[in-house]
Amino acid sequence: xxxxxxxxxxxxxxxxxxxxxxxxxxxxxxxxxxxxxxxxxxxxxxxxxxxxxxxxxxxxxxxxxxxxxxxxxxxxxxxxxxxxxxxxxxxxxxxxxxxxxxxxxxxxxxxxxxxxxxxxxxxxxxxxxxxxxxxxxxxxxxxxxxxxxxxxxxxxxxxxxxx
Numbered sequence: 001x002x003x004x005x006x007x008x009x010x011x012x013x014x015x016x017x018x019x020x021x022x023x024x025x026x027x028x029x030x031x032x033x034x035x036x037x038x039x040x041x042x043x044x045x046x047x048x049x050x051x052x053x054x055x056x057x058x059x060x061x062x063x064x065x066x067x068x069x070x071x072x073x074x075x076x077x078x079x080x081x082x083x084x085x086x087x088x089x090x091x092x093x094x095x096x097x098x099x100x101x102x103x104x105x106x107x108x109x110x111x112x113x114x115x116x117x118x119x120x121x122x123x124x125x126x127x128x129x130x131x132x133x134x135x136x137x138x139x140x141x142x143x144x145x146x147x148x149x150x151x152x153x154x155x156x157x158x159x160x161x162x163x
Contacts, residue, residue: 050085050108051137052100052115057130059094067091069126074098077118083111099137112136 007015014021056070071089075098078084083106088099102111116134125132148157 048108049137050102050104050106052102052112052134053137054098054100054115054119054132054134056096056125056132057094058096058126058128059130060128061094061126063091063093065126066094066096070096070129071098073122073124074119074132077122078115081111081114081118082106108136 006012014024054074056066056074058066058070061069071091074096075087075089078087078098078100081100083102084100085103086101088101090097100115102108112134119132119134146161148161150157
């Protein structure tokens with residue numbers, strides 16, 4: 001039989017030195033076990049929302065009036081604000097809402113201030129609207145859901161649920 005040429009390289013060295021290979025494997029397993037207790041584990045990691053929500057109540061107005069009198073004017077006022085990735089707007093009966101999605105590289109506090117200033121500077125809103133609310137979007141994960149039922153009135157069920 002002919003003899004194979006001697007192999008060179010890291011894997012060949014470990015094949016010729018099984019004790020070293022086993023020690024390396026033991027070191028990797030120990031490092032993994034150590035990191036098991038020190039690594040941060042979360043089922044739902046915190047995510048900082050990058051959205052600002054602007055809501056305006058316009059009592060008694062049809063969706064078309066809310067769109068023309070409120071939502072369109074907010075969108076126009078926000079055209080000059082830097083850092084906006086996307087605008088989404090809704091007009092309902094008596095209420096309008098604009099969601100502003102910011103780019104990830106945008107300073108949230110500065111953008112909030114600019115958005116508030118832009119919305120507060122709108123002087124062409126209809127007189128019947130309530131003051132616009134500008135707030136950061138907050139995401140909350142639902143932890144549990146509990147249902148109550150029974151042969152009692154709704155107020156009693158609500159009181160029991162609150163307790």
